[in-house]
Amino acid sequence: MKKEFNTRVLSGFMELLPEDQFLFDSMKRKIQTVYERFGFVAIDTPVIERSEILHAKAGGETEKQIYRVVKGKDDLSLRFDLTVPLARYVSEYFNELIFPFKRYHIGKVYRGERPQRGRYREFYQCDIDIIGDGRLELVNDAEVLAVINSVFDELKIGDYTVRISNRKLINGLLDLSKEKVEKDLVLQVIDKIEKIGKEKVSEELSIIGLRKDLIKKLIDFVSIKGTNDNVVKRLKSLEAGTNKIFREGVSDLESMLFFLKKFKIPEENYRIDLSIARGLGYYTGTVYETQLDDFPQIGSICSGGRYEDLAELYSDRRLPGVGISIGLTRLFYVLKELNIIDSSEKTATKVIVIPSDDGAVSTSLESVSALRANGINAEIYLEKVNLKKKMKYANRREVQYVVIAQKDSLILKEMKSGEQKEESIENIIKKIS
Amino acid sequence: MKKEFNTRVLSGFMELLPEDQFLFDSMKRKIQTVYERFGFVAIDTPVIERSEILHAKAGGETEKQIYRVVKGKDDLSLRFDLTVPLARYVSEYFNELIFPFKRYHIGKVYRGERPQRGRYREFYQCDIDIIGDGRLELVNDAEVLAVINSVFDELKIGDYTVRISNRKLINGLLDLSKEKVEKDLVLQVIDKIEKIGKEKVSEELSIIGLRKDLIKKLIDFVSIKGTNDNVVKRLKSLEAGTNKIFREGVSDLESMLFFLKKFKIPEENYRIDLSIARGLGYYTGTVYETQLDDFPQIGSICSGGRYEDLAELYSDRRLPGVGISIGLTRLFYVLKELNIIDSSEKTATKVIVIPSDDGAVSTSLESVSALRANGINAEIYLEKVNLKKKMKYANRREVQYVVIAQKDSLILKEMKSGEQKEESIENIIKKIS
Numbered sequence: 075m076k077k078e079f080n081t082r083v084l085s086g087f088m089e090l091l092p093e094d095q096f097l098f099d100s101m102k103r104k105i106q107t108v109y110e111r112f113g114f115v116a117i118d119t120p121v122i123e124r125s126e127i128l129h130a131k132a133g134g135e136t137e138k139q140i141y142r143v144v145k146g147k148d149d150l151s152l153r154f155d156l157t158v159p160l161a162r163y164v165s166e167y168f169n170e171l172i173f174p175f176k177r178y179h180i181g182k183v184y185r186g187e188r189p190q191r192g193r194y195r196e197f198y199q200c201d202i203d204i205i206g207d208g209r210l211e212l213v214n215d216a217e218v219l220a221v222i223n224s225v226f227d228e229l230k231i232g233d234y235t236v237r238i239s240n241r242k243l244i245n246g247l248l249d250l251s252k253e254k255v256e257k258d259l260v261l262q263v264i265d266k267i268e269k270i271g272k273e274k275v276s277e278e279l280s281i282i283g284l285r286k287d288l289i290k291k292l293i294d295f296v297s298i299k300g301t302n303d304n305v306v307k308r309l310k311s312l313e314a315g316t317n318k319i320f321r322e323g324v325s326d327l328e329s330m331l332f333f334l335k336k337f338k339i340p341e342e343n344y345r346i347d348l349s350i351a352r353g354l355g356y357y358t359g360t361v362y363e364t365q366l367d368d369f370p371q372i373g374s375i376c377s378g379g380r381y382e383d384l385a386e387l388y389s390d391r392r393l394p395g396v397g398i399s400i401g402l403t404r405l406f407y408v409l410k411e412l413n414i415i416d417s418s419e420k421t422a423t424k425v426i427v428i429p430s431d432d433g434a435v436s437t438s439l440e441s442v443s444a445l446r447a448n449g450i451n452a453e454i455y456l457e458k459v460n461l462k463k464k465m466k467y468a469n470r471r472e473v474q475y476v477v478i479a480q481k482d483s484l485i486l487k488e489m490k491s492g493e494q495k496e497e498s499i500e501n502i503i504k505k506i507s
Numbered sequence: 508m509k510k511e512f513n514t515r516v517l518s519g520f521m522e523l524l525p526e527d528q529f530l531f532d533s534m535k536r537k538i539q540t541v542y543e544r545f546g547f548v549a550i551d552t553p554v555i556e557r558s559e560i561l562h563a564k565a566g567g568e569t570e571k572q573i574y575r576v577v578k579g580k581d582d583l584s585l586r587f588d589l590t591v592p593l594a595r596y597v598s599e600y601f602n603e604l605i606f607p608f609k610r611y612h613i614g615k616v617y618r619g620e621r622p623q624r625g626r627y628r629e630f631y632q633c634d635i636d637i638i639g640d641g642r643l644e645l646v647n648d649a650e651v652l653a654v655i656n657s658v659f660d661e662l663k664i665g666d667y668t669v670r671i672s673n674r675k676l677i678n679g680l681l682d683l684s685k686e687k688v689e690k691d692l693v694l695q696v697i698d699k700i701e702k703i704g705k706e707k708v709s710e711e712l713s714i715i716g717l718r719k720d721l722i723k724k725l726i727d728f729v730s731i732k733g734t735n736d737n738v739v740k741r742l743k744s745l746e747a748g749t750n751k752i753f754r755e756g757v758s759d760l761e762s763m764l765f766f767l768k769k770f771k772i773p774e775e776n777y778r779i780d781l782s783i784a785r786g787l788g789y790y791t792g793t794v795y796e797t798q799l800d801d802f803p804q805i806g807s808i809c810s811g812g813r814y815e816d817l818a819e820l821y822s823d824r825r826l827p828g829v830g831i832s833i834g835l836t837r838l839f840y841v842l843k844e845l846n847i848i849d850s851s852e853k854t855a856t857k858v859i860v861i862p863s864d865d866g867a868v869s870t871s872l873e874s875v876s877a878l879r880a881n882g883i884n885a886e887i888y889l890e891k892v893n894l895k896k897k898m899k900y901a902n903r904r905e906v907q908y909v910v911i912a913q914k915d916s917l918i919l920k921e922m923k924s925g926e927q928k929e930e931s932i933e934n935i936i937k938k939i940s
Contacts (some may be wrong), residue, residue: 079560079821081599084553084583089596091603092548092610099549111879113856113886115525116532120517120629121554121615122574127512141555143585144575145619150517152576163522166514170524172903174890177525182554186578196553206890213868213889224879336872388512423546435646439769446544446657453546456646457607457639470605 086195109178119159139185152184165389173207203397216333233367237347246320296349420472438479519628542611552592572618585617598822606640636830648793649766666800670780679753853905871912
């Protein structure tokens with residue numbers, strides 16, 4: 075097949091056959107539909123940014139993964155997430171935007187990670203953020219969870235739980251101890267508790283210099299389990315309540331629970347889990363992770379949280395926000411591996427019209443035009459091969475219906491059952507619609 | 508507003524405010540809807556390709572415009588169109604694809620052109636192509652025109668004409684003359700006839716070495732005007748009919764007209780125009796250009812044609828095809844300048860729910876959830892400001908409806924008329940749906 079060129083897709087890049095592309099695009103479209111259902115507006119920024127903008131935000135690993143772009147004397151790079159472009163966008167157009175600014179953005183981002191199974195160098199992120207001008211009510215944190223809830227209902231990939239916590243709790247605990255600790259480092263260690271267990275976490279906390287009593291407090295804290303209301307009750311009774319930040323965290327969680335009930339989100343779909351911390355220094359309040367109940371091993375499939383200031387590097391305004399991100403490319407890969415993608419539909423095409431012979435081409439063209447005029451996605455097979463080959467094509471395309479056109483009549487065939495019957499075009503349109 | 512960073516979008520890149528982004532996305536979605544209506548399937552390939560793949564196809568100017576990407580030791584670049592990725596894709600997955608392969612692809616491409624008004628370095632292309640394995644019936648060329656027709660009906664940007672010709676005609680004429688001429692060069696000169704007129708074209712043809720009688724024949728040929736049927740009649744009577752290629756061109760055009768009638772495409776929407784040639788060496792048969800009748804000065808807004816072999820560089824298979832491309836980013840810019848974008852809708856959000864005061868937050872959350880559950884794109888305004896400020900927000904967002912929630916009742920306000928009335932949530936859902 076191939077001549078001298080290597081036509082394989084680059085290593086670490088996802089490229090799908092049309093059947094899988096349809097499933098991928100269906101997921102993308104469902105996410106977009108939900109984002110719009112909640113009143114979020116779309117933005118679309120260039121894939122290329124000034125390198126200085128990206129480097130200002132990218133820490134360690136990420137910085138090394140940036141793709142640089144060469145053209146003339148400008149120092150350019152490909153974006154590695156959609157948050158930095160959002161920060162630049164809001165800073166640049168602050169005076170023209172309406173706040174709170176509820177935006178969604180679905181687009182490709184680039185990270186030159188070491189290629190490994192299920193890790194991609196080009197991948198779609200599907201983000202929403204709500205950005206306030208100066209302040210932003212806590213109820214927005216509940217609304218974001220309502221969005222997550224709708225997305226995963228819509229995707230039909232099984233039961234899931236959104237796990238919520240609040241960064242202020244651990245921050246308060248650490249403040250109270252008066253030990254000098256690197257908070258980010260502590261959070262990163264605690265984040266691993268599910269993977270490596272309490273003992274290992276204790277060890278690691280000790281290695282980074284925490285005293286025994288603080289470690290015990292932290293472990294006791296993240297071990298608090300129970301119904302959502304009970305967890306809040308337990309938190310209220312802790313002596314850490316003497317710390318203002320900690321108290322704020324408890325009150326935030328309590329308000330979240332109140333609003334989530336008002337949003338009528340089923341209680342089995344969210345749970346306070348004090349062991350989630352999100353590795354990023356970025357978050358300052360509510361944090362979310364989402365797990366598939368039957369597949370906890372794949373980790374969080376939608377995460378996010380509340381932050382104090384979106385664009386402190388680019389803007390003098392204080393822009394608090396709350397948001398989430400779905401890494402769609404990896405999610406698709408994982409769901410496909412688990413074989414739990416909703417594939418009840420296999421293609422956007424509903425019907426293929428097939429002329430039984432050359433004499434039926436006119437009838438076919440007229441029929442397919444009528445179907446399309448009535449909003450039905452309809453293909454016509456126009457190559458001159460025998461009917462058997464034409465039907466084979468229709469079979470492979472996995473459409474629901476085939477219309478076999480004769481000179482003066484039409485036969486509608488339902489592909490799954492194999493049933494076929496002569497029908498008028500009007501009836502065919504009615505049946506397929 | 509700004510700190511030390513330059514947050515302006517890069518020169519030559521389009522970045523829109525949310526209101527314009529909505530209009531842009533609506534156009535994109537309409538184009539996609541039509542492509543799917545005709546049974547085309549989506550593919551999505553990486554923005555990054557091996558440089559060798561791109562350079563093999565890029566000629567002169569284009570090659571200079573390629574953005575190179577730096578990461579490790581691989582020589583990578585950003586794609587400059589969607590045709591080269593299609594050729595690579597079809598070559599790579601030939602055995603898994605179903606032919607004729609009808610694919611659409613909407614994605615960003617990159618060309619480092621000199622920045623100038625209305626020219627973009629990152630732009631969306633919206634392409635369809637039908638690729639045959641070995642052969643592809645001419646009726647597909649008519650189907651592609653049917654797609655163009657539907658797209659521009661859907662976009663509602665005024666009357667348009669698809670101009671069609673066939674490369675075989677001029678190729679036949681040139682073959683017949685037995686002069687040694689560079690066909691591509693001749694086509695490029697003829698392509699300019701609308702801009703610079705017959706005399707200048709004659710001069711230029713003379714400069715590139717054509718003899719007077721051939722120039723006269725070419726000018727006479729491209730000057731043939733009349734109804735579509737009459738043009739075909741005139742072509743049939745020409746002495747050039749002694750040439751086989753020319754005769755094929757005439758017959759192709761005649762068949763096109765036959766099929767276009769069967770597709771029921773209004774005759775005022777297409778016209779044989781022998782002066783269009785498309786500057787690209789690539790095309791070998793049917794060529795299309797599309798112009799807005801009231802704005803011919805903006806040039807073709809959708810072009811394409813038939814080609815002999817999509818992937819001769821990457822594959823040993825002969826893969827004839829026919830396709831078109833819409834440069835959406837430039838088209839949007841031009842339509843916006845002309846102020847002829849369909850902006851009957853201003854946002855995807857239908858309604859904003861506003862709590863009249865703190866006591867109405869619960870009612871608001873319940874209402875907005877009910878609206879969303881009924882498929883209505885509904886936003887809720889949750890910040891604690893006075894009602895006047897909330898209404899100002901709703902006004903700026905240009906939604907059609909606002910629901911003002913009180914503790915125990917809802918008021919529906921139609922923003923255009925200003926009419927407002929107390930309504931039950933059931934009635935509100937009914938009215939807005």
